[in-house]
Amino acid sequence: MVSDTERHATYLDPILERHGFAATSLLQVLREAQEHFGYIHADAITYLTQKLKLPRVKIEGVATFYSFLYLQPRGEYRVLFSDNITDHMLGSAALMNQMCQQLWVEPGKVSEDGLVSISTTSCTGMCDQGPALLVNNIAINRLTPERIVNICELIRKRVPLSAWPAEFFAIADNIRRRDILLDSSFESGSALNALLARGSTETLQEIKLSKLRGRGGAGFSTGSKWEFCRAAHGTHHYVVCNADEGEPGTFKDRVLLTGYADQVFEGLTLCARIIGARKGFLYLRGEYRYLLDHLLVVLQQRRDKRLLGSSILGCADFDFDIEIHFGAGAYVCGEESALIESLEGKRGTPRNRPPFPVSNGYLDQPTVVNNVETFAASSLIALRGGAWYAAIGTATSSGTKLLSVSGDCERPGIYEYPFGVTVAQVLADCGARDTQAVQVSGASGVCVAAQEFTRRIAFEDIPTAGAFMVFDHSRDMFEVARNFVHFFAHESCGFCTPCRVGTRLLQNMMDKLARGNGSPYDFAEIEKLDQLLLSMSHCGLGHAACNPVKDTIAKFRPAYDKRLKHHEFEPAFDLDYALSQARQMTGRDDAGAHLGESK
Amino acid sequence: MSDKTFVLDGKTIPYAEGQTIMQAAMTAGVYIPHLCYHPEFKPHGSCKLCTVKANGRQAASCTQLAQSGVVVESNTGELNDERRALLQMLFVEGNHFCPSCEQSGKCKLQATAYDLNMMSTHFDHFFPDRPVDASHSDYLLDFNRCILCSLCIRASRDVDGKNVFGLAGRGIKSHLIVNAASGQLADTDFTANDKAAQVCPVGVILKKRKGFAVPIGQRTYDLNPISAMPGVKQD
Numbered sequence: 064m065v066s067d068t069e070r071h072a073t074y075l076d077p078i079l080e081r082h083g084f085a086a087t088s089l090l091q092v093l094r095e096a097q098e099h100f101g102y103i104h105a106d107a108i109t110y111l112t113q114k115l116k117l118p119r120v121k122i123e124g125v126a127t128f129y130s131f132l133y134l135q136p137r138g139e140y141r142v143l144f145s146d147n148i149t150d151h152m153l154g155s156a157a158l159m160n161q162m163c164q165q166l167w168v169e170p171g172k173v174s175e176d177g178l179v180s181i182s183t184t185s186c187t188g189m190c191d192q193g194p195a196l197l198v199n200n201i202a203i204n205r206l207t208p209e210r211i212v213n214i215c216e217l218i219r220k221r222v223p224l225s226a227w228p229a230e231f232f233a234i235a236d237n238i239r240r241r242d243i244l245l246d247s248s249f250e251s252g253s254a255l256n257a258l259l260a261r262g263s264t265e266t267l268q269e270i271k272l273s274k275l276r277g278r279g280g281a282g283f284s285t286g287s288k289w290e291f292c293r294a295a296h297g298t299h300h301y302v303v304c305n306a307d308e309g310e311p312g313t314f315k316d317r318v319l320l321t322g323y324a325d326q327v328f329e330g331l332t333l334c335a336r337i338i339g340a341r342k343g344f345l346y347l348r349g350e351y352r353y354l355l356d357h358l359l360v361v362l363q364q365r366r367d368k369r370l371l372g373s374s375i376l377g378c379a380d381f382d383f384d385i386e387i388h389f390g391a392g393a394y395v396c397g398e399e400s401a402l403i404e405s406l407e408g409k410r411g412t413p414r415n416r417p418p419f420p421v422s423n424g425y426l427d428q429p430t431v432v433n434n435v436e437t438f439a440a441s442s443l444i445a446l447r448g449g450a451w452y453a454a455i456g457t458a459t460s461s462g463t464k465l466l467s468v469s470g471d472c473e474r475p476g477i478y479e480y481p482f483g484v485t486v487a488q489v490l491a492d493c494g495a496r497d498t499q500a501v502q503v504s505g506a507s508g509v510c511v512a513a514q515e516f517t518r519r520i521a522f523e524d525i526p527t528a529g530a531f532m533v534f535d536h537s538r539d540m541f542e543v544a545r546n547f548v549h550f551f552a553h554e555s556c557g558f559c560t561p562c563r564v565g566t567r568l569l570q571n572m573m574d575k576l577a578r579g580n581g582s583p584y585d586f587a588e589i590e591k592l593d594q595l596l597l598s599m600s601h602c603g604l605g606h607a608a609c610n611p612v613k614d615t616i617a618k619f620r621p622a623y624d625k626r627l628k629h630h631e632f633e634p635a636f637d638l639d640y641a642l643s644q645a646r647q648m649t650g651r652d653d654a655g656a657h658l659g660e661s662k
Numbered sequence: 663m664s665d666k667t668f669v670l671d672g673k674t675i676p677y678a679e680g681q682t683i684m685q686a687a688m689t690a691g692v693y694i695p696h697l698c699y700h701p702e703f704k705p706h707g708s709c710k711l712c713t714v715k716a717n718g719r720q721a722a723s724c725t726q727l728a729q730s731g732v733v734v735e736s737n738t739g740e741l742n743d744e745r746r747a748l749l750q751m752l753f754v755e756g757n758h759f760c761p762s763c764e765q766s767g768k769c770k771l772q773a774t775a776y777d778l779n780m781m782s783t784h785f786d787h788f789f790p791d792r793p794v795d796a797s798h799s800d801y802l803l804d805f806n807r808c809i810l811c812s813l814c815i816r817a818s819r820d821v822d823g824k825n826v827f828g829l830a831g832r833g834i835k836s837h838l839i840v841n842a843a844s845g846q847l848a849d850t851d852f853t854a855n856d857k858a859a860q861v862c863p864v865g866v867i868l869k870k871r872k873g874f875a876v877p878i879g880q881r882t883y884d885l886n887p888i889s890a891m892p893g894v895k896q897d
């Protein structure tokens with residue numbers, strides 16, 4: 064008789080073999096294993112403990128960390144609506160409601176026949192073409208009530224995803240402004256040829272001369288990072304491309320990987336040659352699963368042209384290849400040390416630093432982690448020289464920056480500008496009117512009000528990882544901030560006390576204000592929380608978690624004031640609100656089911 | 663004067679190469695509040711109670727290496743205020759009913775809260791639903807009190823070589839799990855002799871049938887405040 068565990072061997076063995084039975088591939092194995100039943104069966108975990116020689120607590124710990132992995136049955140069709148503020152502005156809440164009603168399922172639950180589950184997920188990176196959703200991890204954009212009707216029909220008839228109309232899955236690039244990077248007609252191998260002609264040390268000098276700074280947010284000097292890593296001792300060196308792109312409102316890395324993947328991979332290969340790495344990773348967010356086939360083709364083409372693999376371009380000592388690893392719904396894995404943990408198949412918890420990845424990264428070896436755009440830019444620099452690049456942009460922010468523009472404007476999409484462009488210029492170019500505010504660099508960035516639109520996009524003024532969300536005067540900036548606060552609470556990894564508990568306290572406070580139960584006392588509390596998170600959090604997520612609230616309180620105070628019920632202390636306990644669960648259970652909403660001041 | 667010293671709240675502290683600020687301070691008999699640190703295990707750096715300012719910059723002293731000449735502030739009004747807020751967070755996150763807890767008087771969370779003059783929990787309680795695991799014949803797990811310090815995880819993994827405990831979930835849903843498909847301690851290889859049975863700083867991992875052997879009022883931290891005993895291990 065076949066044991067319960069061995070029943071899972073049939074589909075798990077090929078997956079395990081493909082990954083060489085390596086414990087470091089646990090996350091990848093779990094993702095692929097899940098594709099079988101739509102969730103990870105308890106017996107499958109038992110089988111994996113044997114084959115990967117990992118304790119059960121480890122596997123369950125990983126499986127429960129990532130939003131896209133499930134240990135309980137989900138629907139055959141798992142629908143996740145993107146929960147970013149830009150999706151909401153385009154009507155996502157009503158569309159989700161419509162779908163829930165049409166398919167008779169409550170949000171967050173599985174339908175009784177096991178057919179479908181509907182829930183929300185953090186920003187899926189489709190803000191220029193929302194509202195967006197993922198169905199079994201594949202993106203569908205530009206949702207309308209009609210499209211929802213069609214999707215419900217397909218689900219009800221159990222039509223396999225592969226037979227759904229192709230136009231549902233169409234994803235536009237929406238490139239609106241091109242500059243040196245997007246304009247380049249990059250030729251495969253040209254930057255590598257330049258590197259071999261010039262020499263590694265000399266090319267590193269060019270990268271330093273270019274003053275290129277990381278495009279993932281922190282803006283660290285790329286040349287210095289590569290130099291540190293090159294000098295660090297280790298048995299192996301690694302290159303990692305950070306394509307986690309989890310910051311709400313950011314989608315430029317998706318566009319780069321769609322149209323410029325060759326140039327990005329060439330950047331990784333350059334870096335590998337310079338630091339002496341033989342292996343590289345592309346850490347791709349799970350939301351971009353649909354890009355996999357395309358990326359595999361590009362990688363194969365590069366191998367065929369001897370731009371990857373062994374003896375690259377005929378150099379006997381130049382071996383390098385790139386593996387694609389997927390994330391599974393965890394924003395914190397964009398933080399470089401959490402990303403490395405995730406690459407090693409673990410929970411995405413940021414490490415204690417120092418030591419930094421340049422000396423102690425993947426498998427404790429020297430590792431460069433750079434953003435997708437950083438690698439794309441480095442290819443250009445290797446080709447055209449550091450001085451050329453440094454002359455573009457401003458003195459301390461060289462080159463160009465890709466902005467992911469979304470929200471209230473006529474032409475959302477990707478805009479490439481030399482650093483130093485004003486917010487006003489971007490607004491004019493994208494056709495924004497009556498603009499109240501712009502959230503630059505996503506939830507963890509800054510909220511810029513109208514009187515500041517002359518400020519510039521640059522590390523020395525408004526630094527950005529690329530998001531540029533536009534809000535006109537019809538928008539409630541309190542709700543914008545509340546959306547971001549929910550995002551941080553959902554994405555906190557839970558490792559450190561201040562962020563794990565603090566983000567939830569902040570969420571409760573914002574929800575209390577939203578219910579109209581706020582008091583000035585709450586502002587002092589928010590101020591205190593902000594201080595605490597800044598002072599004591601373990602990583603950038605916790606440091607930034609209060610930013611949206613602080614910014615909007617400072618700049619859009621009326622949006623908060625109108626929610627204050629009393630101008631003194633107001634208890635968080637609200638009798639009528641406390642009864643809401645009972646009302647839902649009994650299906651009542653009449654006057655007798657309310658107590659106190661009903662709203 | 664030796665090269666290898668730093669200054670902690672005005673006091674010169676010697677250190678050995680590779681020591682953290684916490685280790686050096688403890689060796690010198692100076693107390694820095696802490697919960698997830700334990701001298702016998704690899705530092706974790708998660709509770710953040712030990713946060714100090716080293717040359718003006720916040721750092722967890724249990725993971726920050728000591729460096730020559732660094733000026734460290736720890737016992738300041740500002741830092742202690744923030745530590746108190748962290749303690750309050752830990753109290754509201756779980757369910758802590760100290761008067762009925764077997765660990766009362768020898769609990770590090772309680773003792774640290776007393777020591778830092780925490781008068782109330784300040785924040786609204788979360789009242790999470792955390793079932794107790796009484797499956798094991800000798801030990802009880804009362805998860806209501808877990809502060810996710812991971813000491814039991816480290817002890818089981820690094821000393822007992824067993825991996826009885828682990829962390830699951832994310833964010834506020836982070837929680838402790840045990841190594842069994844059933845999720846029950848009885849189905850793990852946990853025993854009363856495990857190091858992991860002795861390290862919990864609060865009252866989660868409790869020995870059955872050994873209630874209140876030392877009367878309340880005469881327990882470790884009833885006799886002396888936790889800050890007076892920087893190096894003392896739990897009883």
Ligand SMILES: Cc1cc2nc3c(=O)[nH]c(=O)nc-3n(C[C@H](O)[C@H](O)[C@H](O)COP(=O)(O)O)c2cc1C
Pocket residue numbers: 276277278279280281282283305306307308309310394395396397398399400432433434435437602603604
């Ligand atoms: C919470 C958090 C999330 C992050 N997410 C990303 C991300 O999605 N992509 C990225 O490139 N960098 C992200 N970063 C920044 C990385 O830690 C790291 O600085 C960056 O990948 C380095 O590459 P760069 O120098 O090319 O910018 C994140 C940082 C934090 C704290």
Ligand code: SF4
Pocket residue numbers: 395412413554555556557558559560562563600601602603604605606
């Ligand atoms: S700040 Fe938040 S995300 Fe970062 S380590 Fe702490 S809990 Fe995790």
Ligand code: SF4
Pocket residue numbers: 807808809810811812813814815838861862863864866867
């Ligand atoms: S059970 Fe105790 S030792 Fe283990 S994590 Fe929780 S509080 Fe720490």
Ligand code: FES
Pocket residue numbers: 695696697698699706707708709710711712713722723724725
């Ligand atoms: S004791 Fe240092 S972070 Fe917990």
